[in-house]
Amino acid sequence: MFDLQDFSKNIRNWYNIHKRDLPWRNTNDPFKIWLSEIILQQTRVSQGLSYYMKFTNRFKNVKHLAEASEDEILSMWQGLGYYSRGRNLRKAAIQVMEEYNGNFPTCSKELKKLKGIGDYSSAAIASFSSNEKIAVVDGNVYRVLSRLFGISIPIDSSSGKKEFNDLANTLISSKYPAEHNQAIMEFGAKQCTPKKPLCNECIFSNNCEAFHLNSVFKFPIKSKKIKKKSRYFHFFLDIKDDKILIEKRRDKGIWANLYQLPLIESEKEETQKTKPIFETKHLLSHQKLYCSFYKSDTSDEKNRIRVAVNELENYALPVVIDKFLKQYFN
Numbered sequence: 001m002f003d004l005q006d007f008s009k010n011i012r013n014w015y016n017i018h019k020r021d022l023p024w025r026n027t028n029d030p031f032k033i034w035l036s037e038i039i040l041q042q043t044r045v046s047q048g049l050s051y052y053m054k055f056t057n058r059f060k061n062v063k064h065l066a067e068a069s070e071d072e073i074l075s076m077w078q079g080l081g082y083y084s085r086g087r088n089l090r091k092a093a094i095q096v097m098e099e100y101n102g103n104f105p106t107c108s109k110e111l112k113k114l115k116g117i118g119d120y121s122s123a124a125i126a127s128f129s130s131n132e133k134i135a136v137v138d139g140n141v142y143r144v145l146s147r148l149f150g151i152s153i154p155i156d157s158s159s160g161k162k163e164f165n166d167l168a169n170t171l172i173s174s175k176y177p178a179e180h181n182q183a184i185m186e187f188g189a190k191q192c193t194p195k196k197p198l199c200n201e202c203i204f205s206n207n208c209e210a211f212h213l214n215s216v217f218k219f220p221i222k223s224k225k226i227k228k229k230s231r232y233f234h235f236f237l238d239i240k241d242d243k244i245l246i247e248k249r250r251d252k253g254i255w256a257n258l259y260q261l262p263l264i265e266s267e268k269e270e271t272q273k274t275k276p277i278f279e280t281k282h283l284l285s286h287q288k289l290y291c292s293f294y295k296s297d298t299s300d301e302k303n304r305i306r307v308a309v310n311e312l313e314n315y316a317l318p319v320v321i322d323k324f325l326k327q328y329f330n
Contacts, residue, residue, distance in 0.1 A: 008173040008180050014203055015183030018190060020045070024052065025182065030104040030129035031062050037121045038089055042082050042285075045189070051080055062104055066093035074258060074316035081284075081319070083258060088116025106130035119165075127178045135168035136181040137161075140188025145171075146220035147192060150209025154223035228288045232269055235261040235321065236296040237277070237328070243306040244325075245299050246315065254284060259315040262299045278328070282320040291320050 019025070022045065024036035035055050039048045054076060059065040065073075070090055077086035092114040096104050105111050108126035112118065117125070119137075126132040135141075142155045145167055153160040173180040191198050199211050210216045238245040238261075246259045269290065276292040283289070307315060309329060317325070 007171055008176070008183075010203055011183045011187055012173070012176060012179050014191070015179065015186050019182070019186050020190075022049070023056075024128075028129050030106050030125055032056055033125050033128045034092075034104065034117075034121075035059075035089075037124050038085050038116060039080065041085060041121070043080060047080075051077070061102075062093050062096045063102055065090065066097045070257060071314075071316065075314060078316045078322065079319055083255060083316075085116060087257065091115040092117065106132070108132055108134050124181070127181045131178045133172060133174060133177040135165065135172045135177075136185065137165055137168050138185060138188075140185045140192075141168060142220045143194065144184055144188045144192045147197075147210035147216055148204055148208050150213065151219070152221055155220045156222050156224050226286055228283070228286060230288045230290065232266045233289055233291045234264045234266065234276075235291065235293045235324075236263075236299055237261055237293060238296045238299040239309075240297065240306065243308050244312065245301060245304050245306055246317075247304040254287065255318045257316075259317055260321055261293070262296070262304065278324055280320060280324070289320070291324075293324055 024033055027033065036048075036052050039051050039055070043051075055065075058076065059068070068090065070087060073090050074083060074086050077083060077089075080086070095114050096102060099113075100110075105114070106126055106129045108122040111122035111125050123132075123134045123136045124138075127134055127136055142164055145151065145164055146155065149167070151160075151163065151167075153163055155161065155164060168184075171180075171184075191202060195217075197216055199205055199208070199216060202208065202211070205211050208216075210219050236245075245262060247262055249255050249258050249260055251257050274294055276294050278293040280291050281288065282291055312325065
C-alpha cells in the first residue's frame with residue numbers, strides 16, 4: 001500500500017525530471033492558464049500548442065478577448081472542433097469583465113460560475129494560478145489511479161467520479177498542490193499511457209495492482225457505450241464571379257454559428273439527381289456524418305452571402321468543408 005506522502009513526493013520527483021517545457025506551465029496568469037485548459041479539452045498538446053500561441057499573441061488579456069467578435073474567435077478556433085468551447089470562451093471573458101471588473105478569478109468556487117468551466121477546469125485553473133489545494137481529475141488521472149489501485153468502478157458513473165475525486169484529494173500534496181497536479185497528469189500522458197504504458201520503467205510498478213494482475217489494459221473501466229448517430233449531408237458548391245455562396249448555421253447543434261456551403265440533410269442515405277464531385281465520412285464524438293459535395297448554380301440566395309474565395313479564411317468553416325474547398329481550389 002502507498003504511503004500517501006511518498007506517493008506525492010515520488011511523482012513530483014519524476015515530474016521534475018521528465019516534464020515537458022510547455023508555455024502555460026511558466027505562468028500563474030489565470031487568463032493564460034484558462035486559455036490553455038479550454039484549448040486542451042479533447043485536444044492533444046501537440047495540436048493545441050499552436051492554438052494557444054495564436055490566442056495569447058492575439059489577446060493579451062481578458063478584456064481584449066471579450067471585445068472580439070464571435071466570428072473572429074470561431075475563425076481562430078477552426079480545426080480544433082467542439083466549437084462550443086470557442087463560443088463559451090468569449091462568453092466567459094465577457095462575464096469576467098461584467099461580474100469581476102476584469103479581474104480573472106483564481107478560486108475554484110468562483111471559476112465554476114464562468115461559462116464553459118466545470119469541475120476539472122475550475123480545479124486546474126485554481127491550482128495552477130493560486131496553488132489552491134484541490135485535485136485535478138482528468139482522463140490521465142483516472143487512468144493512473146485506476147491502474148495503481150485496481151479500481152473497477154466505472155469512471156463514467158456518479159459513484160466512480162466521487163471515488164476517484166475523493167482519492168485524488170487524499171493523495172494531493174498540501175504543500176505543493178499545483179506541482180502535484182501537473183505531475184500526475186504528466187505521468188499519465190508520458191508514462192502510464194493508454195496503449196503503450198512504460199510499466200517496466202515505472203516508479204510505481206512494485207505497488208501497481210493492474211501490473212501485478214497483468215490487467216493494465218483493462219483500466220480504466222467505462223460503463224457507457226454511446227452509439228453514433230448517422231447523418232447524411234449534401235453540400236452544394238455555388239460559384240459566381242469567383243464568389244462562393246455560404247450560409248451561417250443556427251446557434252444550436254453541431255457547428256453552431258459556423259459557416260457552411262448550402263446544405264440539404266437527409267435522414268437516410270439518398271441518391272441526389274446529380275453525381276457528387278466529392279464524398280467523405282466525418283466522425284464526431286457521437287455522430288457519423290456522410291458528406292457529399294455537388295456543383296450547383298441554382299441555389300437560393302435568401303439568407304445567404306457570397307464571399308470571395310480569397311476571403312474565406314475570415315469565416316469559420318467546419319473542418320470537413322474547409323478541407324474540401326482547399327482541395328478543390330488547389
